[in-house]
Amino acid sequence: MSKAALQTKPASDEPCTSCVEDTAPVPVKRLRKRPSIDFARFADMLSAMAAEPRLRIMHALLAAHPKGMVVGKIQAELGITPSTLSHHLDKLRNEGLVRVKRDSKYLWYSANTSGLEQLLGFLFSECCSRNQPVKTDAIFKLCRK
Numbered sequence: 761m762s763k764a765a766l767q768t769k770p771a772s773d774e775p776c777t778s779c780v781e782d783t784a785p786v787p788v789k790r791l792r793k794r795p796s797i798d799f800a801r802f803a804d805m806l807s808a809m810a811a812e813p814r815l816r817i818m819h820a821l822l823a824a825h826p827k828g829m830v831v832g833k834i835q836a837e838l839g840i841t842p843s844t845l846s847h848h849l850d851k852l853r854n855e856g857l858v859r860v861k862r863d864s865k866y867l868w869y870s871a872n873t874s875g876l877e878q879l880l881g882f883l884f885s886e887c888c889s890r891n892q893p894v895k896t897d898a899i900f901k902l903c904r905k
Contacts (some may be wrong), residue, residue: 762891773887784807797882799886800882802879802882804855804876804881805856805857805879807855808851808852808854808855808857809852809857811848813840813844813848814848814851814852816838817834817838817840817845817848817849817852817858818852818857818858818871819861820834820837820838821834821858821869821870821871822871824870825871825873826870826872827868827870828859828868828869828870828871829868829869829870830866830867830868830869831845831846831849831867831869833868835847849869853869855875856872856875857871857872857875857876858870858871858872859871859872
């Protein structure tokens with residue numbers, strides 16, 4: 761090659777026509793941004809229900825929904841000592857799974873269904889999309905029994 765052929769052209773704002781093909785612009789697929797998930801919050805909620813007495817408490821409160829139950833009734837029904845029951849109810853309340861209201865001298869506990877809906881929504885958000893590892897019909901059949 762000659763010395764002149766090895767010299768490069770000075771850079772310019774124009775693209776080199778010998779290397780640019782006539783192509784249509786490639787459409788950019790915009791991905792929907794998924795809402796951020798508070799995994800720690802849901803892990804804490806699941807952890808709170810991971811103890812057998814707390815799961816029994818949640819079951820009893822859901823059965824008594826929407827009215828709820830007074831502490832003495834929960835204690836009598838489940839056979840949990842007062843101090844232990846207080847500990848479990850505090851843990852469930854702190855994680856947003858139960859609500860408490862004072863009615864004169866009684867404390868009424870009820871299941872926080874909005875918190876449970878959020879937790880179930882988190883658990884089933886991937887089950888009902890993509891490859892659907894769990895069929896929603898199977899879940900609804902369990903609920904109807």
